[in-house]
Amino acid sequence: MPSTKDQYFSFLFLLLTSTPILTSAALCDKADKSALIAIKSELNNPPGLSSWTSNTSCCTWKGIDCNTTTGRVTYLDIFAQNISAPIPPSIAKLTALQSLNAPYNQFYGPIPPFLGLLPQLTFLRLDGNLLTGSIPPTLTILNLLLAGNRLIGPLPPSFAKANFATVILYDNQLTGDASFLFGRDKNLNALYLQNNKFSFNLTNVEIPEVLDILVIDHNEIYGSLPAEVAARKWLQFDVSYNQLCGPIPQGRYTTHFGAKRFGHNKCLCGPPLAPCK
Numbered sequence: 001m002p003s004t005k006d007q008y009f010s011f012l013f014l015l016l017t018s019t020p021i022l023t024s025a026a027l028c029d030k031a032d033k034s035a036l037i038a039i040k041s042e043l044n045n046p047p048g049l050s051s052w053t054s055n056t057s058c059c060t061w062k063g064i065d066c067n068t069t070t071g072r073v074t075y076l077d078i079f080a081q082n083i084s085a086p087i088p089p090s091i092a093k094l095t096a097l098q099s100l101n102a103p104y105n106q107f108y109g110p111i112p113p114f115l116g117l118l119p120q121l122t123f124l125r126l127d128g129n130l131l132t133g134s135i136p137p138t139l140t141i142l143n144l145l146l147a148g149n150r151l152i153g154p155l156p157p158s159f160a161k162a163n164f165a166t167v168i169l170y171d172n173q174l175t176g177d178a179s180f181l182f183g184r185d186k187n188l189n190a191l192y193l194q195n196n197k198f199s200f201n202l203t204n205v206e207i208p209e210v211l212d213i214l215v216i217d218h219n220e221i222y223g224s225l226p227a228e229v230a231a232r233k234w235l236q237f238d239v240s241y242n243q244l245c246g247p248i249p250q251g252r253y254t255t256h257f258g259a260k261r262f263g264h265n266k267c268l269c270g271p272p273l274a275p276c277k
Ligand SMILES: *[C@@H]1O[C@H](CO)[C@@H](O)[C@H](O)[C@H]1NC(C)=O
Pocket: 053, 055, 056
């Protein structure tokens, strides 16, 4: 029987001698590489992607990360590259993608439904683009960041059963109900819906246990503030410029943010606003 120490050293030896095929530089899934080359072409070969050349491993390219054992592309970053194009269809072929980070470009057209069908995707960031149309029902992605686009219409009903951690949709023209994002047992910890046209009754929503950012100002939200808002340690909180009414539930963290975060509603009252009549 070899000792544990021997096993350790033979493991180390194997690791060292096989290092060249373990490094991400040597590994680059062939199909993923072809998909990336197609994506580059669909983006009209922008200067920011000049490192994407077929004679090097795709895992060394700017904005790309791979799984080091499989060589599959897991991370695609196209941050603020002044790219003006639709979302490249060939992204659909990157089926091991976990994170797509492409804010602050001029991506236009609709958000393609296939993004929500990428089985590993848990982070989708497309804020600060020119995307239009409504949010596709498939987009039930753990961290969904679509602020600052031209998105319209209601949230898809499929969002009611989705497992979100972060939902950031501010500065769009979204309408209708968003109450189904709430629920005591949901994992939602940050919700930013400000500057849209959401219109729903807040009275009976259950604030998720883990929610500590609730920024929903400048909408058409009505009803009253649920009692639970008084009991939370808010990191950020803003319900101003809505149609809310009734007494503000009193707690350390609601008054902490001051009148500004409650102002310009229909008839919210009590500290930090004027007393209720
Ligand atoms: C890869 O090709 C590009 C142009 O096609 C060239 O500029 C670059 O030097 C080549 N890199 C290597 C490592 O051969």
